[in-house]
Amino acid sequence: MGLSDKSKRNAENSLPEEVLEALVSIDKPPSEEMWEAFLEKYQPSGDLVEPSERAIQACENAGLPDGLLDFIKRHGLGNYGDGILKLIDPEEYAEILYSWIGGRDSSRIPFMMTGFGDLFYFRNLGGGIYDVSLLDIHYRRATVPAYTISEFLTYLLDPEVEEEVLRRSLFDSARKKCGSLAADEIYFFAPGLAIGGLEDIQYVTKGKADVHHQLLIQLAS
Secondary structure (H helix, E strand, O other): OOOOOOOOOOOOOOOOHHHHHHHHHHOOOOOHHHHHHHHHHOOEOOOOEOOOHHHHHHHHHHOOOHHHHHHHHHHOEEEEHHHOEEEOOHHHHHHHHHHHHOOOOOOEEEEEEEOOOOEEEEEEEEOOEEEEEEEEOOOOEEEEEEOOHHHHHHHHHOHHHHHHOOOHHHHHHHHHHHOOOOOOEEEEEOOOHHHOOOOOHHHEEEEEHHHHHHHHHHHHO
């Protein structure tokens, strides 16, 4: 099984050299104003937890950019914006990601999850090139929203992305119906969208994120 990592690119087989050089040249750390805008839009919960040394080491080994890693260290893991976004421990979700994309690859590391369980993961493509990919677990597809962390923050701050990708209206309805999310919980569809469910509040419930991931992975096998 395995969702194909269809967005895969690397310096050897896809992008022209001039494009690779351009990507490196535009990769500037996000400004403090951008991080502040993110925190204002997606306010952190009061029970964020400090990442473990093992989690930090895993991020460093994968090549996670310093700006993002510093933010994680400073603010912690857990719910942001009442759980519509979650900074997650990559070690807890790495095996889940590898099951989705069809194999272990330490250059891919999950670091953020939406309130509906979709995973944002970092992909180190070599030569200083990386992207942030999005794994949509409900429609079983991977896309690439951003090529730099600054571009990723801009993406998350976009109201259209908030509504269409993070499912803002449905998220708010789910909170009213099911209650708030714990750090390890998500809202999901029952039955799943791949087997007849619909993106409608009547199909939404909540539960443990890792359990639902495993269920959808088994259904896709």
